[in-house]
Structures are given as structure tokens and as C-alpha cells.
Amino acid sequence: MASAKSGATSGPKPGPRYAQVSDTLQRRIESGTYPVGALLPTELDLCQEFGISRHTVREALRRLAEAGFVQRRQGSGSQVISASPKGGYVHAMRSLNELFQYAADTHLRVDRIFEGAPPAPIDAVLGDQAGQNWVILQGLRLDAAGRQPICWSTVLVNQVFAGIVPDFATLTGAIYRLIEDRYGVLVDRVEQDIRAMPISAEAAAELGVSRRIWAVQVVRRYLDNEGRVMLVSVNDHPGDRFSYSMQLQKEGWGRS
Amino acid sequence: MASAKSGATSGPKPGPRYAQVSDTLQRRIESGTYPVGALLPTELDLCQEFGISRHTVREALRRLAEAGFVQRRQGSGSQVISASPKGGYVHAMRSLNELFQYAADTHLRVDRIFEGAPPAPIDAVLGDQAGQNWVILQGLRLDAAGRQPICWSTVLVNQVFAGIVPDFATLTGAIYRLIEDRYGVLVDRVEQDIRAMPISAEAAAELGVSRRIWAVQVVRRYLDNEGRVMLVSVNDHPGDRFSYSMQLQKEGWGRS
DNA sequence: ATTGAAAATTTGTCCGGACATATTTATACA
DNA sequence: TGTATAAATATGTCCGGACAAATTTTCAAT
Numbered sequence: 001m002a003s004a005k006s007g008a009t010s011g012p013k014p015g016p017r018y019a020q021v022s023d024t025l026q027r028r029i030e031s032g033t034y035p036v037g038a039l040l041p042t043e044l045d046l047c048q049e050f051g052i053s054r055h056t057v058r059e060a061l062r063r064l065a066e067a068g069f070v071q072r073r074q075g076s077g078s079q080v081i082s083a084s085p086k087g088g089y090v091h092a093m094r095s096l097n098e099l100f101q102y103a104a105d106t107h108l109r110v111d112r113i114f115e116g117a118p119p120a121p122i123d124a125v126l127g128d129q130a131g132q133n134w135v136i137l138q139g140l141r142l143d144a145a146g147r148q149p150i151c152w153s154t155v156l157v158n159q160v161f162a163g164i165v166p167d168f169a170t171l172t173g174a175i176y177r178l179i180e181d182r183y184g185v186l187v188d189r190v191e192q193d194i195r196a197m198p199i200s201a202e203a204a205a206e207l208g209v210s211r212r213i214w215a216v217q218v219v220r221r222y223l224d225n226e227g228r229v230m231l232v233s234v235n236d237h238p239g240d241r242f243s244y245s246m247q248l249q250k251e252g253w254g255r256s
Numbered sequence: 257m258a259s260a261k262s263g264a265t266s267g268p269k270p271g272p273r274y275a276q277v278s279d280t281l282q283r284r285i286e287s288g289t290y291p292v293g294a295l296l297p298t299e300l301d302l303c304q305e306f307g308i309s310r311h312t313v314r315e316a317l318r319r320l321a322e323a324g325f326v327q328r329r330q331g332s333g334s335q336v337i338s339a340s341p342k343g344g345y346v347h348a349m350r351s352l353n354e355l356f357q358y359a360a361d362t363h364l365r366v367d368r369i370f371e372g373a374p375p376a377p378i379d380a381v382l383g384d385q386a387g388q389n390w391v392i393l394q395g396l397r398l399d400a401a402g403r404q405p406i407c408w409s410t411v412l413v414n415q416v417f418a419g420i421v422p423d424f425a426t427l428t429g430a431i432y433r434l435i436e437d438r439y440g441v442l443v444d445r446v447e448q449d450i451r452a453m454p455i456s457a458e459a460a461a462e463l464g465v466s467r468r469i470w471a472v473q474v475v476r477r478y479l480d481n482e483g484r485v486m487l488v489s490v491n492d493h494p495g496d497r498f499s500y501s502m503q504l505q506k507e508g509w510g511r512s
Numbered sequence: 513a514t515t516g517a518a519a520a521t522t523t524g525t526c527c528g529g530a531c532a533t534a535t536t537t538a539t540a541c542a
Numbered sequence: 543t544g545t546a547t548a549a550a551t552a553t554g555t556c557c558g559g560a561c562a563a564a565t566t567t568t569c570a571a572t
Contacts, residue, residue, distance in 0.1 A: 016525060042552060053527045074553045075535030089355065089446065091347035091502075099345065099504060116562085190345065190504040196452055196472045196495030214470035214495055216452045239452030239470055239495075246347075248446040250356060272555060298522060309557045314523085331565030379534045 018059035019208075021050050025060060029069050029080055033060075040070060040078040089248040096176070098189065101244060105144035108153060108175075110168055111206075112138045115159070121200060122154050122234050125193075126217055129229055135162050137175075140206055141235070151218075152203040156232040176231055177220050188225040194218050194244065203236040214239040274315035277306050281316060284384055285325050286334055296326060296334040345504040352432070354477075355446065357500060360440065361400035364409060364431075366424055367462075368394045371415070376409050377456060381449075381475055385485055391418050393431075397491070400512050406497075407474075408459040412488040432478050432487055444481040450474050459492040470495040 006121035014020075025046075028034050041049070046057045064070045068086025070078045097104055104228055115135050117123065123130050134156035143151040155175055157164070164178045176187050199207075215236045222231040270276075274339035281302075284290050297305070302313045317334055320326045324342025327333045353360055368450040371391050373379065379386050411431055413420070420434045432443050455463075455471035471492045477489040 008553080018525080055528090056526060059525085061553095069469045072553070073535080074533065075551075077535090088348060088350045089352060090349070092344060092507075093346070093504070096345060096504075111554060144399070186506065188506045192502050192504070194450060194498075194500040196470060196498050212468075214452055242450075242452050244450050246452040248349070248352075248443065248448070250444045251348075274555080300522080311558090312556060315555085317523095327563065328523070329565080331521075333522060333565090 007069075013123060017050075017052060018056045018063070018148075021052065021057065022060035022063040024050075025064060026067070026085075029064075030083055034080050034081065036080050036083050038080055040080065042077060067165070085252060087250070087252045090251050091246050091248050093151055096174070096187065096190065099192065100174070102141070102150055103144065104173075106141055106150060107129040107144070107172070108137075108139050108141050108155075110137050110139040112136075113127045113165065113168065115162070118154065122156075125195075125234065126156075126232065127216070129221070129232060133159060134232075135165060137168065143202070149207050151235040151237040152206045153236075154234045156234075158228070158230050160228075161230065176179060179230055185224045185230065187222045187230065189227075191221040191223070192218065193220075196239065199236065199238070207236070207238050209240075216242040218244075268312050273306075273308060274312045274319070277302070277308065277313065278316035278319040278477075280306075281320060282323070282325060283342075286322075286339055288339065290336050292336050292339050294336055295332075296336065298333060341508065343506070343508045346507050347502050347504050352430070352443065352446065355448065356430070358397070358406055359400065360429075362397055362406060363400070363428070364393075364395050364411075366393050368392075368393040369421065369424065370441060371418075374410065374412055378412075380475070381451075381490065382412075382488065385412075385477070385488060389422060390488075391415060393424070405463050407491040408462045409492075409494040410490045412490075414484070414486050416484075417486065431489070435486055441480045441486065443478045443486065445479040445483075447477040447479070448474065449476075452495065455492065455494070464496050465494045465496075471497040474500075 025034075025040070034040055040046075040061075041078075043054050043057045043061070046052075046060075047054050050057070060070065061070065064078075065072055068082050069080065071081045093099055110255070112170045113136070116133055117131070118126070118134060118136055126132075137155040137157070139153060139154075141153055143150060157175070157179075161179045161183055164175075164182055167178055167182070180186055195217045195218055196214055197214055199209070199211060201211065203215055204211045204213070216239050218235045218237065220233045220235075221229055222233075224230055281290075281296070290296055291413055296302075296317070299310050299313050299317070303310050306313070313355075317326065317328065321328055322335075323336050325336065327337045328334045342436075349355055369392070372389055373387070374382070374390060374392055382388075389429075391414075392491075393409075393411040393413070395409060397409055398404070399406060413431070413435075417435045417439055418440055420431075423438070425462070436442055451473045452470055453473055455465070455467060457467065459471055460467045468493055472495050474491045474493065476489045477485055478489075480486055
């Protein structure tokens with residue numbers, strides 16, 4: 001195995017040893033030598049085959065695990081779980097504000113607060129969460145300085161978190177933050193749907209736009225780590241002012 | 257420091273030693289003991305302070321680096337780059353098909369191919385890329401079985417990749433794949449904008465919908481790893497059939 | 513004061529070993 | 543045959559040491 005050490009032109013030594021071993025193993029996985037589902041040779045076996053220490057083998061295996069090729073289990077071994085790097089594209093955001101895409105200095109002017117079932121048009125788009133009772137807020141989200149309305153919002157708060165209602169008076173940030181701070185439950189997942197539809201009479205009136213304008217409705221469901229719906233917000237934007245941008249970045253693990 | 261080893265009830269030993277050290281250092285970073293920009297104590301110093309081997313210190317530092325707290329540089333040290341875990345929310349997709357959100361078995365029926373400047377309404381939404389010449393395709397994206405049109409698409413191909421034009425006849429997958437396969441350049445980044453607007457006469461006619469329906473226009477720019485625009489696609493969807501869903505997952509690094 | 517080479521510092525790579533812990537396999541017992 | 547126990551196996555944690563490579567600091571020469 002260990003050959004061609006003489007000053008040849010083909011230098012098979014790019015980078016540290018663990019990277020070479022990792023690349024070799026990756027090629028074997030991609031080529032099917034180690035099929036998906038099978039176990040890799042044990043660390044000791046790999047030590048022998050490559051003539052390296054266990055520490056170096058473990059560094060190589062760690063890389064394969066990080067790249068999504070293998071899963072390691074103490075006492076069992078390293079199982080091949082994928083023949084291709086986990087790659088893909090990600091749209092990452094540092095905070096949920098980047099999801100909303102309106103400036104942080106906007107604020108929600110709450111017009112109504114009540115408890116019960118949501119209006120029929122709202123309930124219709126809830127899917128799994130339809131038919132429940134909520135603490136419901138409705139109001140206009142406004143630009144900080146000017147009076148430019150951004151959207152007409154209906155916010156459905158899970159009744160478990162009804163205790164935040166008194167805090168709406170001093171509402172500065174987003175509502176989900178109120179729940180996070182007061183109840184200590186973190187938002188673990190957000191589902192966002194974007195639809196277009198003829199604007200409702202109510203939204204058109206509140207936003208001060210013609211009913212010939214269409215609305216873009218953005219529905220966001222906030223779930224905690226147990227899958228419980230903490231909050232649903234339904235936001236009707238005037239179509240002519242709506243725009244949503246996202247950037248996807250490739251996330252790859254090449255060989256080396 | 258190392259005290260309370262007697263069989264006390266308060267067990268300060270949850271998990272391996274490197275995790276404990278990593279947590280301790282993380283707390284110091286979050287509390288400002290090690291301010292952002294400063295260098296952490298050297299590995300040898302930490303070995304002494306905690307009475308552990310360098311291997312264990314390095315495992316702890318590795319975790320801090322993965323969580324985005326520190327950046328390590330050979331010969332220099334470990335610099336604090338953030339006082340909070342890199343966290344955030346990510347919208348991950350395994351392939352770009354999940355971005356498009358129409359089934360893979362749809363296909364684009366190309367009606368026109370020409371070279372030059374795009375029509376004015378298209379050029380207007382291009383931003384930085386306005387005013388260029390492209391290889392331009394226009395056509396209807398259709399459902400696989402039925403004749404249900406999904407959107408009216410205008411695809412602008414960078415003239416550098418004009419060589420793919422003959423392959424449009426056998427077009428099965430997405431156009432960006434054609435470029436990737438033939439030219440070996442990978443899509444590194446995609447920018448997607450979603451807007452709503454009154455539908456154009458052309459799109460309404462092609463899609464067979466009323467002009468009172470609004471269009472949702474989805475613009476996607478495909479860039480390679482040098483920031484070069486490979487492809488821009490402008491897709492006009494009938495608003496009443498458009499829906500876009502995304503799921504964000506929290507990506508956190510708690511202590512321990 | 514500026515430059516350039518040498519020395520010290522610090523992290524990266526790699527080796528060896530030991531024991532702990534989780535899993536699997538083999539064995540003895542009912 | 544089925545089950546509980548013991549042994550073997552494999553990865554996880556942790557220790558010690560050595561040298562390499564990158565960076566920073568020191569110091570001498572101009």
C-alpha cells in the first residue's frame with residue numbers, strides 16, 4: 001500500500017494524514033465499497049490498514065460523520081448512512097426578524113383583543129389548528145415614523161399563554177418574544193405560508209387600499225420543541241407593496 | 257477550584273470533562289470575562305488551570321469553535337468572535353427542487369428562444385443585471401399529466417452558456433442542471449424574490465386566466481461561486497393558485 | 513527609526529497507552 | 543428453547559509526549 005514515496009511528480013500527499021484517510025474512506029463510500037447500512041471497519045482495523053494511530057483514524061471518522069456519511073455509535077461501530085455528502089442549500093437567518101422582513105422599528109397597533117374562535121376566513125386557512133379557541137389580537141402594523149401601514153394582522157395566541165395579554169400595552173418587539181420571555185418556552189420551528197388572494201373588505205378598509213388590489217397573505221405558525229403551536233399570525237399585505245427576498249447558499253462538503 | 261469531590265448531593269459532574277470545561281469557558285465568554293476580540297488563555301494555560309491534558313482542552317475549544325464563539329488560528333491563539341452562540345434559524349433544503357416547490361415531473365414547454373435584451377417589464381425587475389443581453393427562453397411550465405399551467409416563465413441564460421441551447425429539445429430537468437452538467441460550474445447561491453403585481457396581458461393569455469387576477473412573480477437568480485449570474489428566471493404565477501411554504505428550524509448550541 | 517533575521521510562542525498533527533461505557537456475542541442455567 | 547449472566551468487542555474519554563507549521567515577539571544590523 002504505502003508506496004511511491006520516491007520523489008515522483010505525482011504527489012499523493014495533499015494535506016494532513018487524517019484528511020487523506022477521510023478522503024479515501026469517502027471515495028469508498030461513494031463508490032459503494034462500503035454500502036449504505038453497512039458498518040465501516042473498526043478503528044483498530046483502519047489503524048492497521050493505513051498504518052496510523054487510532055487518534056488519526058478517529059479524526060478522519062469525525063470528518064465523515066460531520067459530512068453526514070456515517071453515524072458513530074459507541075460499542076457498535078460506524079455505520080454508513082449516506083453515499084453522498086449531506087450537502088444541500090440553506091437559507092440561514094440570525095434571528096426571526098430576518099424572516100419577517102420588516103424593520104424592527106415597526107410596531108403593531110392593536111385594535112381588538114378577544115378570546116374565542118377566529119373569524120371564518122382566518123379559521124379556514126389554519127389547517128390542523130382550525131376549530132380551536134385562541135386569544136386573538138387584530139391590528140395594523142405600522143411604519144415607525146410615517147403612517148404607512150405595512151399589513152393587517154390577526155394574531156392567534158395559544159390560550160396557555162393568555163397571561164401575556166396585559167403586556168400588550170407596552171408591546172415593543174414581536175409577540176413571540178413576549179411568550180419566550182415570560183414562559184421560558186423557545187420557538188423551535190416556524191412554518192410560513194405565502195398566498196395571494198382578493199383582499200378582504202376589512203383589510204382593504206384598514207389598509208386604505210382599493211379592493212381591486214390583491215392581498216398577499218403570510219401565515220406564520222410558531223411551534224415549540226414539543227410541536228405545540230404557540231402562536232399563529234395571519235398578515236394581509238397590500239399586493240402592490242409586498243416583496244419577499246431570500247438567499248440560499250450551497251452547503252457542501254467536498255473531498256479534502 | 258477543583259473541590260466538593262466528597263459524596264455531596266450537588267453533583268457538579270454532568271458529562272465528560274471536556275464538556276464541563278467548554279461550558280465554563282462559554283459562561284465566561286457570555287459574561288464578558290473574555291470579551292469579544294480578546295484572546296482566550298493558551299491551551300497550556302487552560303491545561304494548568306483545569307488540571308487536564310491538552311487533548312481535553314482542545315476538545316473543549318473545538319466545541320466553542322463549532323458553536324461560533326471562538327476562532328482558532330495556528331500560532332496566534334483562540335480569539336473570541338461572539339458572546340452568544342451562533343444559533344439562528346435555518347431553512348434547509350436537500351436540493352433546489354424544494355425551493356421551486358413544484359413537482360419534479362413538471363416540464364417547461366418552450367415557446368420562444370431568442371438572443372438579446374429582455375422585454376422591458378422583465379428588464380425592469382432585474383436590478384443589477386438590467387441592460388445586459390441574454391439567451392432568452394419563454395414558455396409555459398405545465399403539469400405532467402393534465403394541461404394545468406403552473407406559471408409563465410421567462411428564463412435568461414448568461415451568454416457564456418449559450419452552448420446549452422441545442423439541448424433544450426430534450427429538456428427534462430431544470431435548466432440550471434443543464435449548465436452544471438455541461439460546463440461544470442455549480443450553482444453556489446440562489447436569490448429569490450417574490451412579488452405580487454397586476455398580471456401582464458401576455459401572461460394572462462398564456463395562462464388562460466382573467467386579467468382581474470393578480471400575478472405572483474417569482475424571480476430567481478442563480479450565481480456561481482464567483483458571484484457571476486448564470487441564469488435568471490422570472491415566473492408569473494396566477495395568484496389564485498400560488499402558495500409558497502417554508503419551514504424554519506432553530507439551530508442552537510445550548511450549554512452541554 | 514526601519515528593516516530583516518532569529519527566537520519564542522501557540523496551535524496543528526500524530527504517536528503511544530490506559531481505562532470507561534455502550535453494544536454485541538457467547539455461555540451457562542433453567 | 544428461552545433467558546439471564548458473563549465475556550468479548552467497539553467506540554468514548556483522557557492522559558502523556560513529540561515534532562511541525564504559523565504567528566508573534568525580540569533583537570541586531572543598517
